[in-house]
Amino acid sequence: MTTTASILEMVNSPEDLRKLNMEELNLLADEMRELIINKVNTIGGHLGPNLGIAEATIALHYVFNSPVDKFVFDISHQCYPHKIITGRKEGFTNPENYHKYTGFTAPEESAHDIFKIGHTSTSVSLATGLAKARDLTGGKENIIALIGDGSLTGGEALEGLNNAAVLNSNFIIVLNDNDMSIAENQGGICEMLTELREHNGKVENNFFKALGFDYIYVDKGNDVETLINVFQKVKDIDHPIVVHIHTLKGKGYKPAEINKEPFHWTLPGFMGAKDNQIPANYEDYNSVTKDYLLNKLNEGMPIVAMNAATPGVFGFDKEFRNKMGSHYIDVGIAEQQAVAMASGLAKEGAKPVLCVMSSFIQRTYDQLSQDLALNNSPATILIYWGGISEADCTHLCTFDISMISNIPNMVYLAPTCKEEYLKMLDWSVKQNEHPVVIRVPFTMTYMGYEDTTDYSVINKYKMIEQGNEIAILGLGAFFENAKTLKQAIKNELGIDATLINPRFITGIDKEMMNSLKSNHKLVITLEDGELDGGFGEKISRFYGDSDMKVLNYGSFKEFTDRVPISELYSRYRLTPELILEDIKRVLK
């Protein structure tokens, strides 16, 4: 046992912190950081946010009495130090336990975690509920909402602030300002925070005070003693206050301090590794999308690449952003704004292409419906990472088809390969009739020849191979599974199944579906997402009044949590073997 681990050995719960002196507490912060760096280097995860919040977490647990006093962590991707302090350090000290706890707060792990949280900008709103319940039931505990400067730009956070400001009782917002969202911050709020930092919290027009909050600025947000003193002052306060602490994102790991964006969340293996150089000729959906956008820009098209605070997901690195110049917009963590702004851009003849992760498009149902679809604004939205995965329960990407495809006027497309994707994208940015969403596959495949489809003929499926008895509709990324299934059916049953690539998620090719009735008994749908409200159910409805049998395959309506993909595929009967079992039962 090295001496550097000696402080942490003494800490098994928050009360142990109070037995330590200031020097030991600061050392503890360093020890926790070392654990976090090693863990993230081994299994990946959120690095920068956790390194920066170590001292603040120690100070919070030193001063407040969790879990009687309640912390709500925004996104909760900065909860690693909190987990270490609240009895879960073995998830960080022992590599065998690295997967034992989630990277987010999880009430089933500990009473110190109040909510499962993984999306941004929710902490203040959730905490107002805790505070109001406390007031109605005669409680006296402190309610503390932590929120980052990046999350502050999300509408839900701002709605929360508006309500929190008038609570008339204890409510403490710890604003963890590390001058970064995932990428650089954007917008008026960012500039307002910069001004506060630059003037040690003293400015002419204080945003928080304007809303009615009491306000304290703490420049030394990585100094335990300073933070303890401040938190002791605000503990048991009888009104809402914003404690604005200035912290260093990535603290303790130089590359992360300097280069904050790539170390916000990182894959394993960053230590000692060379720069993650992608070969020059490497091609994936990120690279072909970027190339397409830059080409259109160079051709003089008023194309606009947009995202909401997560450019890295789409490979929108600094070089790309610089090349796009004023044709690149990061709206910050503000997906509602992104969709509405895209609608406005498209209405005026610009060609917005908004990139969003499947899980985060969930924040925009009404904007998709009212701002975009009702207005038939010809904007393009690219949905990334849609599909069944081993993700944490807060970042599942199985719900986008169900959410988007039941909104009128939307054209939701599911390409199966690079050629289709590029043709769809090109059609979308050149047309002026429809709001178009394209579900970008994760893995690139190739058709081998140019796609010449005219996608303005809406809801026309593509007949790949005309067979009989059984027809398989393989949607998007699951077209590959459909091909495999077709072969398995041939091998096992000797049937030449019909293979169809629907391409359009949002409508039924009635002509083709009707034509199947003459020589097919069974239609099988495969989709990489939730069955409920999805694509397959519409096919089931279509054939409801006929003799055609239908089997729909996709994921169940459930929040899964880091479940191995093989287990999910077997649970959802998504393997050729299990589907064949079902086919034999149905056709017997």
Added chain:
Amino acid sequence: MTTTASILEMVNSPEDLRKLNMEELNLLADEMRELIINKVNTIGGHLGPNLGIAEATIALHYVFNSPVDKFVFDISHQCYPHKIITGRKEGFTNPENYHKYTGFTAPEESAHDIFKIGHTSTSVSLATGLAKARDLTGGKENIIALIGDGSLTGGEALEGLNNAAVLNSNFIIVLNDNDMSIAENQGGICEMLTELREHNGKVENNFFKALGFDYIYVDKGNDVETLINVFQKVKDIDHPIVVHIHTLKGKGYKPAEINKEPFHWTLPGFMGAKDNQIPANYEDYNSVTKDYLLNKLNEGMPIVAMNAATPGVFGFDKEFRNKMGSHYIDVGIAEQQAVAMASGLAKEGAKPVLCVMSSFIQRTYDQLSQDLALNNSPATILIYWGGISEADCTHLCTFDISMISNIPNMVYLAPTCKEEYLKMLDWSVKQNEHPVVIRVPFTMTYMGYEDTTDYSVINKYKMIEQGNEIAILGLGAFFENAKTLKQAIKNELGIDATLINPRFITGIDKEMMNSLKSNHKLVITLEDGELDGGFGEKISRFYGDSDMKVLNYGSFKEFTDRVPISELYSRYRLTPELILEDIKRVLK
């Protein structure tokens, strides 16, 4: 022709305004108000917002050059004066044309209307898109976003402000502050605006300046000349500015000036009529809900009645709000906050009952999913007005089932009558396992005896009458239609159809559905909402691998716009005659 109509006669387009002097312009405002009062008294509509904005609309059209310069009206429920000025006055002067134009902006009516808008807090975001497209394409026009003080509390508006503040080009926000949302305003933003009004725009901490906006306060927001001078000053400005105008909601109609809340939107016939006295013993879902909530409060339950700015829809009048006291929360126009706060309340043992109109729950998909359902917080949400209607395209209420019911963990209930509704509500507020949504029917019906169902047994349908051959599942309000259909089937085909009340929207009673297979050939589902992603499709999927035929009835995936209900029912084949036609075809 009376002399009071003489000014309006001269105004057929915005440029005609510039031929009038100030006195005439002020008279014009009065004339427009008279028309609006008479029209709303005849067909109903938004009264207060339109009366208050008359002068500002005149001044805007006097100064700016619409449609080259572009106005985006938030919600656009205050666009009546705009419509009168922009060539649509015959929709107000001639009662025969009262229904010719919608009560909202509509691009198909006029080039002066940029977007279809009916939900709140969208104007700034939409307008940022217009402004950015202008900048990219070398345009020079003014972009003007109008927004009310009430709408300012919605997250999308705040996301919009954050982005608008850094536009570096012409962007004019006209903040129409009439000191009222639909009901009283709520929150820190409201108090901030009050302070600005009380100090003529000069305060210590200016919210808008903090965000980086230029800012002008105009106290005389109902004086044409003042407004024209201000708008002339800001016209062609090269940066974002907030023009904060103080107006009188309901101006020109005393009862609406004094009693702002009921005259925000009103049914026809308010003039000369006595107070709309509801008889003391009158019972509807509003009254029984209020009685239930007050009873629980009196019993000492930590019940909380919640809404987002529309208490009137639920009959939450001032008397009720006063009685509920601190157990009543209006979060303002902030549905995301409402759902998240309800989750927090429920987590801490309070019993939130959040009331929301179907059309507005759309603003909370991610909050329902992440803040509520993922956390299994036992909050209760009551959805009002869900169903097919003659509503404007911006206020359709047919999408809630599709949106809510495909989210995991949610229990969405469809009561068919008062007794079921109260039993479900009572079960919901007393249980601690599920987030529960109840779809409150519009018209009250009675079962005639107490409902003794234990709703903790999830997804158990109620067999009303066991028949054979055909089974009808009548969901919620459409249970009545199912009864009628059953009788029609008996009369026409001599078949005793099985009648089922599903009650649970979010799950299938597999046991009962399987049992139907033995002596039924056809299952019919009836639901008062969109088919796509709805209840019926899940029944179709369930029977996909069997010989059971299924017919699903509900509305299509479309935005309808004030279409007569009889036309919609016939389009959707929702009449017994049309369904019988389908049955005969399927069973032949």
